[in-house]
Amino acid sequence: MTQDLSGNGWLTGQLLIAMPSMGDPRFERTVIYMCAHGDEGAMGLVINKSLESLSFTDLMEQLGVENNETEMSILSGGPVETGRGFVLHSADYDREGSLAVSDNIRLTATIDVLKAIAVGHGPQKCLLALGYAGWAPGQIEGEIQRNDWLTAPADDAILFDNALESKWGRAIGKLGVDASMLSSFAGRA
Numbered sequence: 001m002t003q004d005l006s007g008n009g010w011l012t013g014q015l016l017i018a019m020p021s022m023g024d025p026r027f028e029r030t031v032i033y034m035c036a037h038g039d040e041g042a043m044g045l046v047i048n049k050s051l052e053s054l055s056f057t058d059l060m061e062q063l064g065v066e067n068n069e070t071e072m073s074i075l076s077g078g079p080v081e082t083g084r085g086f087v088l089h090s091a092d093y094d095r096e097g098s099l100a101v102s103d104n105i106r107l108t109a110t111i112d113v114l115k116a117i118a119v120g121h122g123p124q125k126c127l128l129a130l131g132y133a134g135w136a137p138g139q140i141e142g143e144i145q146r147n148d149w150l151t152a153p154a155d156d157a158i159l160f161d162n163a164l165e166s167k168w169g170r171a172i173g174k175l176g177v178d179a180s181m182l183s184s185f186a187g188r189a
Contacts, residue, residue: 009037011140013102015158016044017150017171020182024148026079029168032133033088033154035099035107042135045077045088047159048167051130059085060118063111067118073162077129086129087113088159093123105159125160150175 016032032044051074059074060067077086087108091100097110106123116122135143143149152174158167172179 009039009042011037011042011151013105013154015152015154015171015174016140017152017168019147019150020179022148027133031158031167031171032078033159035086035088035101035132037140039137041137042140044133045086045127045129046075046133047088047127047129048164049076050074050164051076054130056128060114063114065111065115065118068120070118070120072117072126072128073164075127075129075164077131078133080132080134082131084131085109085114086132087117087123087126088129089113089123089126090156090160093126102154105154125156127160150177 011034014034016034018027018030022028022030027046029048030046031048033047034042034044036043054074056070056072056074057067060070076082088101089106089108091104091106093108093113093116094106095108095110095112097112098106098108101107113122114128117126117128140149144151150172152171155174158171158174169179172182
């Protein structure tokens with residue numbers, strides 16, 4: 001049975017886009033898909049930063065999972081719990097342990113989803129991230145007010161395609177903004 005996260009705060013299911021003025025180098029030019037947002041804080045996955053140090057094949061071998069030559073990128077999902085894996089995926093794969101982020105997006109952190117992907121029986125669309133980005137209650141709202149982040153609606157093309165380098169610009173473009181016109185300095189009128 002799927003647990004539903006979609007009833008959480010307004011950021012759940014949205015993209016969080018780092019502004020050029022982002023002071024934290026870990027989040028420079030990042031796009032984060034927000035998986036949960038509520039009174040207890042927020043959690044999301046960085047969807048545009050590849051983890052170069054580990055391949056899917058190597059990970060499956062480490063986990064002792066049979067792999068039918070499936071290969072996919074592993075993303076650096078954020079600085080929290082970097083040894084923990086998360087699969088963000090389409091709702092066509094909906095199993096015990098899957099969390100509903102929205103009507104068409106699920107989050108699963110079990111080895112079963114990796115086993116299914118490795119043998120070609122996983123979700124049609126998916127990404128694998130190690131680690132996540134997390135915020136304490138009220139923290140992300142403060143960062144948005146400080147102009148550290150923009151928000152935009154998510155879409156499958158930005159979430160699931162492999163053109164990682166262009167996701168930041170495309171996410172900003174969804175807002176009708178040219179990224180080159182954004183200032184790296186924040187101000188108040």
